[in-house]
Every structure is written in C-alpha cells, then in structure tokens.
Amino acid sequence: MSHTHASAAAVNRSRLVVVLVLSLTILVVEVVGAIAANSLALLADAGHMLTDVAGVALALVAIWFAGRPASNGRTFGYLRLEVLAAGANATLLFGVAAFILYEAYQRISQPPEIASGLMLVVAVVGLAANLVSLFLLRDAQRESLNMRGAYLEVMGDVLGSLAVLAAAGVIAVTNWTPADTVASVLIGLLILPRTLSLLRDATNVLLEATPKGIDMDHVRAHIIDAPGVIDCHDLHAWTITSGMNVVSDHVVLAEDADPSTALDALSRCLADDFDIEHSTFQLETGDRRRLEDRSHA
Numbered sequence: 497m498s499h500t501h502a503s504a505a506a507v508n509r510s511r512l513v514v515v516l517v518l519s520l521t522i523l524v525v526e527v528v529g530a531i532a533a534n535s536l537a538l539l540a541d542a543g544h545m546l547t548d549v550a551g552v553a554l555a556l557v558a559i560w561f562a563g564r565p566a567s568n569g570r571t572f573g574y575l576r577l578e579v580l581a582a583g584a585n586a587t588l589l590f591g592v593a594a595f596i597l598y599e600a601y602q603r604i605s606q607p608p609e610i611a612s613g614l615m616l617v618v619a620v621v622g623l624a625a626n627l628v629s630l631f632l633l634r635d636a637q638r639e640s641l642n643m644r645g646a647y648l649e650v651m652g653d654v655l656g657s658l659a660v661l662a663a664a665g666v667i668a669v670t671n672w673t674p675a676d677t678v679a680s681v682l683i684g685l686l687i688l689p690r691t692l693s694l695l696r697d698a699t700n701v702l703l704e705a706t707p708k709g710i711d712m713d714h715v716r717a718h719i720i721d722a723p724g725v726i727d728c729h730d731l732h733a734w735t736i737t738s739g740m741n742v743v744s745d746h747v748v749l750a751e752d753a754d755p756s757t758a759l760d761a762l763s764r765c766l767a768d769d770f771d772i773e774h775s776t777f778q779l780e781t782g783d784r785r786r787l788e789d790r791s792h793a
Contacts, residue, residue, distance in 0.1 A: 498544070508787070509559055510520055510558065511632045511633060511636055512552055512556055512559075512643070512646065513556070514632055515548075515552055515629045515633065515646060515650070516552045516553060516556065516711075518551065518625045518626075518628060518629050519545055519548045519549045519552060519625075519629065520549055520626045520789055521625065522545055522621070522626070523542055523546055523549055524543040524546075524620045525618060525621055525622065526538050526539075526541055526542035526545060526618055526622055527539070527542045529614055529615065529617075529618030530542055532611065532614055533610060533611035533612075533614040533615040533616045533618070534609060534610055534611065535606050535610055535611070535660070535676050536596075536599055536600060536603055536664075536676055536677060537615070537659065537660045537663050537677075537680045537681075537683065538615055538618055538619070538660055538682040539598075539599075539675045539707055540596040540600075540661055540679075540683045540684060541619075541622060541653065541656040541657060541683060542657070543592045543595060543596060543723050544588050544589075544592060544649070544652060544656055544683060544687060545622075545653060546592070546759075547585065547588050547589050547592050548649045548650065548653065550585070551581075551585035551586055551588065551589075551646060551649055552646055552716070554581040554584060554585060554683060556594060557577075557581070559578065561574040562574075573738055575736050575737040576701075576702075576736065576737060576742065578737045578738060579698050579701045579702060579738075580698075580702075582694060582697070582698040583695060583698040583699070584745055585649075585694065586692075586694045586695035586698065587695070589649075589691040589694075590688075591685075591693055592687065592688040592776040593684045593685075593688050593691070596680055596684035596687075597679075597681060597684040597685075599680070600677050600680045600684065602682045603676075603677045603680075604674070604677060607673040607674045607676070607677060608673065608782035609673065610664075610667050610673050610676050612664045612665075612667035612668040613664075613668065614663040615660065615663070615667070615676075616664035616665070616668065617663065618660075619660035619661045619664060620657075620661065622653070622657045622660075623654065623657035623658065623661065624772045626650055626653040626654045626657055627654060629650045630647070630650045630651060630654060632634060633646055633647040633650060634647070637790075642707055643738075644694070644697075644738075646789065648690040648693070648694060651688075651690070652683075652686050652687055652690060655683075655686050656683040657688065657714050659679040659682045659683055659686075660679055660683075662675075662679065663675040663676050663678065663679035682696075696768060700735075701734075701737070702736045704732075704734035704735075705734070705735075706733050706734070707733060707734065707735045707741045710741065710770060710772075712731065712733060715731065715733065715743070715766070715770060716728060716731055718733070718765050718766075718770075719745060719747060719762060719765070720767060721765075722731075722747075722758055722761040722762050723749050723752025723753070723754075723757055723758060723761055724749050724752075724754060724755075724757060724758040725748070725749060725750075725753070725758055725762070726732065726748050726749065726750050726782070727747075727748040727782075728745050728747045728748060729745075729746050729748070730744070730745065730746045731743070731744075731745040732744050732787075733772070736774075740742050740774065741770075741771070741772045741774070742772065742774040742775065742776075743766055743770075743774075743775045743776070744775070744776040744777075744778075745775075745776075745778070746777075746778045746780055747762065747777050747778065747779050747780065748780050748782055749780065750780055751779060751781065751782075755779050758761055758779065759777060762775070762777055763775055763777075
C-alpha cells in the first residue's frame with residue numbers, strides 16, 4: 497500500500513469545510529445573542545461552538561499535512577497529525593467545560609435578568625444549523641477519529657441547543673431565570689464524557705494499542721492456519737491513523753513450505769478478514785526461531 501494513501505478523513509474534507517462555515521456562522525450569532533440576552537447558556541453553547549471551529553480547523557490542517565508525501569525522515573508522512581489534532585481538540589473541550597461550570601457557579605447566588613425571547617430565537621437557529629452539520633457527518637464519523645470528534649462535538653451542540661430552548665421556554669413561562677444557569681451546567685457536563693472518550697481513543701492510537709475490533713488471538717489463529725505456516729511470534733497490530741491499521745509478524749514456515757504461497761495467503765487473509773491492507777511478515781524456519789530466542793534471552 498502506498499504511503500501517499502489518503503486517510504479516511506481526507507475523503508470527507510469538503511464536508512468538514514461546510515461544517516466549519518456553519519459553525520463559524522452560528523458562533524457569531526450565539527455570541528451576539530448571548531450578550532444581548534444576558535444568557536450564560538447561550539454563551540456556554542457559543543463556547544462549545546468555538547471548540548467545534550477550532551477542532552474542525554485543526555482537523556483540516558492535519559488532513560492537509562497528512563496528504564504530504566512520505567520521506568526518508570518520515571516514512572509514514574504526517575498521518576499521525578490527525579490523531580494529535582484529535583487529542584488537542586479534547587484538551588480544548590476540557591478547558592471550555594471547566595469555564596462553563598465556573599461561570600455557572602458564579603451565577604447561582606445572583607441570577608441575572610434574561611431576555612428569553614431572543615434566547616429562544618438564537619437557540620432555534622443554532623439547532624437548525626447543528627442538525628445540518630450532524631447530517632453531513634453521520635456516515636463519515638465511522639471512518640475517522642477526527643471526523644468522529646467533529647461528529648461528537650456537533651452532537652453535543654444539538655443537545656446544548658435543546659437545553660437552551662428548554663431554559664428559554666421555562667423563563668418565558670415562569671420567569672424562573674436560574675433555568676439559564678441550570679442549562680449551562682448541563683451543557684458543561686455534556687461535554688465531559690464524550691471528551692474523555694475522544695481523548696482515550698487518541699491516546700490509544702499514540703500508544704500503539706491494538707486497534708478496536710481486532711482480536712489478536714483470532715489474527716494469530718488465521719496466520720497459523722495459512723498453508724505452510726507452523727508457528728508465529730512477535731505479532732503486533734497498531735493504528736497509524738484512522739482507517740489505517742498495520743500488522744507485523746515473524747512467521748515460522750515448515751521446511752517444505754512455499755514462501756510465495758504462504759505470503760500471498762497471509763496478506764489475503766488479513767486484508768479480507770480483518771481489513772488490514774498494510775502487513776509486514778518476516779518468514780523464518782524453525783532454526784531461525786531458536787536463534788532469535790537465544791538472542792532475546
């Protein structure tokens with residue numbers, strides 16, 4: 497497989513651009529609306545939208561770098577930048593959640609006056625735009641960590657807009673202004689679980705953990721089942737970037753095995769059964785295994 501192979505996120509670049517434009521537009525509308533309506537819930541949603549803008553912008557920059565060709569100094573090119581961008585995005589989300597919760601705490605004792613009508617209008621506009629973004633990313637989020645990060649952020653924005661709508665309705669009907677603070681706390685708490693999930697996934701990739709959905713015992717069984725193979729060792733599987741899993745393994749062949757037949761069967765097995773197109777096998781005989789065991793002792 498060529499190292500210039502486009503990452504999963506790059507295929508959906510145009511969708512990310514549309515989401516970025518929508519997010520920028522709603523960010524401006526919500527900031528203006530939050531100031532005019534004196535609504536912390538709207539400001540919280542705008543702060544979350546700011547992380548969307550930053551996250552999508554980081555993703556687009558990472559995709560651009562990831563498309564640059566590999567070199568002798570960087571044999572995998574810049575593909576890992578997509579994962580680093582996802583980690584940076586998660587860190588930014590933590591900061592926004594902390595700010596929202598702190599501001600909500602400050603308002604508990606002195607709830608301000610809220611312009612619920614304006615708050616309601618801005619929330620409806622934000623909800624509509626977020627639903628469009630969610631629709632654009634619904635399929636792409638299954639293919640890329642960065643696209644998943646963008647999808648989760650937009651999902652949080654949808655929930656945030658619903659919380660703002662509910663708060664605006666409560667204030668309009670009952671004049672209970674603390675509803676705005678309650679909504680802002682809910683938005684802050686909504687950010688945290690999905691942020692932890694995104695950060696965990698990005699960290700697992702950077703630590704070269706076994707890719708999700710791959711059972712190494714199952715992989716080992718398939719390798720040993722290939723024609724001419726009697727054993728394997730030093731089996732490793734990891735992720736370079738979203739949609740690009742790789743495997744390396746030392747495969748022990750029988751004395752009468754045909755190396756070409758075994759190698760074709762191994763590559764076909766991983767590609768067909770595990771969707772791993774990039775695999776590296778070192779073919780060995782039983783004598784070589786004994787030498788390696790002695791050198792590792």
